[in-house]
Amino acid sequence: MAATNPDNRGLRLVVRYAVLTLIAVIFIFPLLFMGMSSLKPDQQLLSDTSSLRAFLPVGDLSLDNYREAFARAPVGLFVFNSVLVTGATVLLSLAICSLAAFSFTFLEWKGRGVILSVILATLIIPFETIAIPLLLLVSKLPWIGLDGLEWGWLNSYRVQIIPWIADGLTIFLFVQYFKDLPRELIEAARVEGASWFQIYARVVMPLSGPVLATAAILKFLVMYNQYLWPLIVVQQESYRPVMVGLQYFFQLNIAWGEVMAYLTLITVPVLAFYLVLQRAFIASIASTGVKG
Amino acid sequence: MASKLTRSTGAGWAFALPGFGLIALFIIVPFFFAFGLSLTNQRLISPNPTEYVGFENYRDLLSLSVITLEPERDDSGAVIRDEDGEIEYPRVRTITRSDDFPQYRGMREWFRWQSGDTARVVVASDVVFMKALVNTLMFVLVVAPVQGALALVLALLINQKLRGINVYRAIYFMPVVVSIVVVSLLWRFIYDGNDGLLNNLLSAITFGGWQPVDWLGNPDTALGSIMAMSIWQAVGFHMVIWLSGLQTISPTLYEAADIEGASKWQTFRYVTWPGLRNTAVLVLIVITMQAFALFAQIDVMTNGGPLDSTQTVVFQAVERGYGKQDISGGSTISVILFLLVLTISLIQRWLTREK
Numbered sequence: 159m160a161a162t163n164p165d166n167r168g169l170r171l172v173v174r175y176a177v178l179t180l181i182a183v184i185f186i187f188p189l190l191f192m193g194m195s196s197l198k199p200d201q202q203l204l205s206d207t208s209s210l211r212a213f214l215p216v217g218d219l220s221l222d223n224y225r226e227a228f229a230r231a232p233v234g235l236f237v238f239n240s241v242l243v244t245g246a247t248v249l250l251s252l253a254i255c256s257l258a259a260f261s262f263t264f265l266e267w268k269g270r271g272v273i274l275s276v277i278l279a280t281l282i283i284p285f286e287t288i289a290i291p292l293l294l295l296v297s298k299l300p301w302i303g304l305d306g307l308e309w310g311w312l313n314s315y316r317v318q319i320i321p322w323i324a325d326g327l328t329i330f331l332f333v334q335y336f337k338d339l340p341r342e343l344i345e346a347a348r349v350e351g352a353s354w355f356q357i358y359a360r361v362v363m364p365l366s367g368p369v370l371a372t373a374a375i376l377k378f379l380v381m382y383n384q385y386l387w388p389l390i391v392v393q394q395e396s397y398r399p400v401m402v403g404l405q406y407f408f409q410l411n412i413a414w415g416e417v418m419a420y421l422t423l424i425t426v427p428v429l430a431f432y433l434v435l436q437r438a439f440i441a442s443i444a445s446t447g448v449k450g
Numbered sequence: 451m452a453s454k455l456t457r458s459t460g461a462g463w464a465f466a467l468p469g470f471g472l473i474a475l476f477i478i479v480p481f482f483f484a485f486g487l488s489l490t491n492q493r494l495i496s497p498n499p500t501e502y503v504g505f506e507n508y509r510d511l512l513s514l515s516v517i518t519l520e521p522e523r524d525d526s527g528a529v530i531r532d533e534d535g536e537i538e539y540p541r542v543r544t545i546t547r548s549d550d551f552p553q554y555r556g557m558r559e560w561f562r563w564q565s566g567d568t569a570r571v572v573v574a575s576d577v578v579f580m581k582a583l584v585n586t587l588m589f590v591l592v593v594a595p596v597q598g599a600l601a602l603v604l605a606l607l608i609n610q611k612l613r614g615i616n617v618y619r620a621i622y623f624m625p626v627v628v629s630i631v632v633v634s635l636l637w638r639f640i641y642d643g644n645d646g647l648l649n650n651l652l653s654a655i656t657f658g659g660w661q662p663v664d665w666l667g668n669p670d671t672a673l674g675s676i677m678a679m680s681i682w683q684a685v686g687f688h689m690v691i692w693l694s695g696l697q698t699i700s701p702t703l704y705e706a707a708d709i710e711g712a713s714k715w716q717t718f719r720y721v722t723w724p725g726l727r728n729t730a731v732l733v734l735i736v737i738t739m740q741a742f743a744l745f746a747q748i749d750v751m752t753n754g755g756p757l758d759s760t761q762t763v764v765f766q767a768v769e770r771g772y773g774k775q776d777i778s779g780g781s782t783i784s785v786i787l788f789l790l791v792l793t794i795s796l797i798q799r800w801l802t803r804e805k
Contacts, residue, residue: 191636207645254472283481284788287788288480290783293771295476321476325473355461436616439623439627
């Protein structure tokens, strides 16, 4: 048998690693190509594609592409917009969805079961099927701003933030997590006279690190990578996020070096964030599958 | 006693209201709006009042008909053929524009086939939308099983107890965190007909024997290329879901299988696969929903071309609802899309039901 033959076992181990590595190359090569190309002038970038040089930091390397990308488009503004919209949505989502989930899990009130079922039922509605009616809706909504009452949310930060705060999946994740918390803790706090909000803020939230991380990561990925929604609700440059900003680089003759610089610039922070928090990212995705 | 402590209608509503209110306003209301708007002629901005038009939008999108064409004959009754020997038929336009056939008004030829001397022509009121429907269904029917299966294979590979396996897991998952917009633009370069990496790679493997293909510029390869890229980007996501399913299977079952002398395939077939039932249903439904939503890849890579070979339902919904500001048309497509997703999900549930 294989197990009794050490040579055979060693060979099988090598084959296993070879297969794993080959697959890893398939997943990594486009990203490697992106990063390396962003450092090369267009001419070299194109000629390098015919050899392995495409994936190596060789030849005439510089940050010129980055400089030119900043000159072509207000890159800093796009990054600022994305960070603002993503950050605000993540924070508001964590607060509002956890509060709702707290109510669904620990409080008893009339209509609780029905409302929770309705929220969970929205999970089968893909965003793409409501984008167009939602576009009409937000174009008519009122808003009280610095200039008093105004109508229509198009071209703003709020139109990119508020519709994305609450969603069924986030509430579901919190409910699943809260269910496993010991109920005695809540009851003890109640007996001592704590208000419901105090219990939420001082007892439940401090115990919710893992689910807060999961919900934050999932929301972060959705928000930072937004494309369709900002594409249709934001026409003004001043509110555009990074993914829509890419359109500045679609020219008749695409300057690939600049494109690669821009892509690298908006991708590397996310990849770095992912590599540092790799376990948490993967656990987040895995938790969407549990008990689903 | 415990229930008294938790009974609190006021606080309950107050805590749930912000979350539920936002979901109601931004998901549930537009969802029902879509149905209502699809029966009107609503536009994003219009000086005219909105009118109820019944099912006109659905008819404009979905009407199909078959026209039978008799060959053109000369005075002796013989079939007329052109220089290539092909039978000549009257032009479809003469029928769809004729006052004698009001039922075909405004329709265009989608495709035709020949049976004997007669030709049957399928005409549609919206040929582009028909192509979008077919492309989207093709995309779902290919991507859902292929991506699901590949993700399972990766999960099984990653589930091995090997030193450094976490590094591989991290790499396989990496494209998932990269925006599909970024990925699409990158792959436009990979698929390029001249300097594309893929053509260069194939040419190197075949020692120059490869004829470069303009992957995205050719109607025969464009949709397939987008499928391959979409799978590459998202497969890591479902690998992780499979992996969490694999880890719920009790190790004692594997030990038992080992003692019984089960082969690797038998172990998979009788231990692993039954343990993954629920995960399988979830993975299939999630991929299906994501696949139906195909938009960004098309918008960045092909704009629906070449020759409408990559048109999709969501792309059409956006082109109408946003591009042409035809909210009612876009909403109608949204409703059709939702019904499609729902139908396919229910069929999948039924096929994978507990027997």
